[in-house]
Amino acid sequence: MKEPVLAVEDLTVYRETHLAVKEVSFALEEGTDTAIVGPNGAGKSTLIQAILGILPRQSGQVLVLGKPLSRSGRLPSSIRQQLAYLPQNFLFDRRIPITAAELVGLGxxxxxxxxxxxxxxxxxxxxxxxxxxxxxxxxxxxxISGLSGGEMKRVLLAYCLVRPRRLLILDEAPAGLDIRSESDFYRLLYELKYEQQWTILQVSHDLDMVRQHCDRVLCLNQSLRCQGIPEHTLSADNLVAAYGTEFVRYRHQH
Structure with missing residues (x-):
């Protein structure tokens, strides 16, 4: 059996005194696309940031390509270079005169x-x-200060492409795009996934997209409420368990 690209074991994360993520465990097989879904405030972004070492973890372990994330949030450089992260919002000082090519060149x-x-x-x-x-x-x-939202997403994907990657982590990467731009982003993302053999972990609110494209789903609301293939995991009963009695499905006409 192949070693998972990413393994998360009993991960618990606090934000100050608030328990944000509790005893989460899962693993990603190579070449798969896994979505994290759940209501606002469920801990989705916190989970991603703890996996990346941006936030400290209270307990548990994270292994990327078999190498453990240190307590200080570090991975060996040879492993970190095989990982790419697209945040929900790419924040930068707009006074910095950096071009799209220069940004891609940083990779x-x-x-x-x-x-x-x-x-x-x-x-x-x-x-x-x-x-x-x-x-x-x-x-x-x-x-880059003059790029539209859709243009910036394309440039960030080029940053991921400028050298080989094995794991791509996205935290609601299409956020802020209109419906057409979001559709274009996902079309390009999945073309690249198959070309580059990327393993993807993504936070998403678009349950229709998850059903259509993802191999596995993690339903999170502080703890993992369920996980598995979309057909089973996104059942009405499981969604109520994760979101509560009132849950909203985000539907887009692509």
Whole structure:
């Protein structure tokens, strides 16, 4: 049996004195897409941030590609380079004059530190290829402060593409996009998933998208209420258990 790409074991996380995530355990198999769903305040983003080491955990263990996340939230650099994170909102100082190509190049530069013999020609080619693959080559010289929401998402996907990744973690990455842009984002994401053999863990409120695309679902409301394939996990009874008696399904016409 193959080692899971990500294994979370009895993870408990507090936000100050508030218990946000309680004894959560799950594992991701290579090449699968797993969605975390649940009501607002259920601990979804907290769980993601604890897995990434952004937030400290009270107890439990996180293993990425078989390597444990340290208590200080660190992974070996060789492992961290195989992981990419797309947040709900990409926050940056708009006074920084950085172009789309320069942002994508930051991902390559981390490789360059490991491969000092790789020259600038290879770097430029990798950046161009990544931007071209997400139909954003025309944005190369545009400042990121001037990008639309959909353009920024494409550039961030190019950042993920500029070097090989095995695990992609998204925290409501399409948030803020209109229906058409969100549909375009998911179409491109799943094309890239199959091309790159990415394993995906994503927080989503779009239950229709989860049913259509995801292999597994984690229903979270502080603790894991259920997990499994969408057909079973997103049953009416399970959704009521996770969301309460009043739950809302987000439906989009793509």
């Amino acid at each position: 390559w530069d981390r490789v360059g530190m490991q491969l000092p013999w790789v020259g600038q020609r290879e770097r430029r080619l990798a950046i161009r290829q990544a931007l071209a693959r997400v139909d954003a080559l025309h944005l190369s010289r545009k400042l």
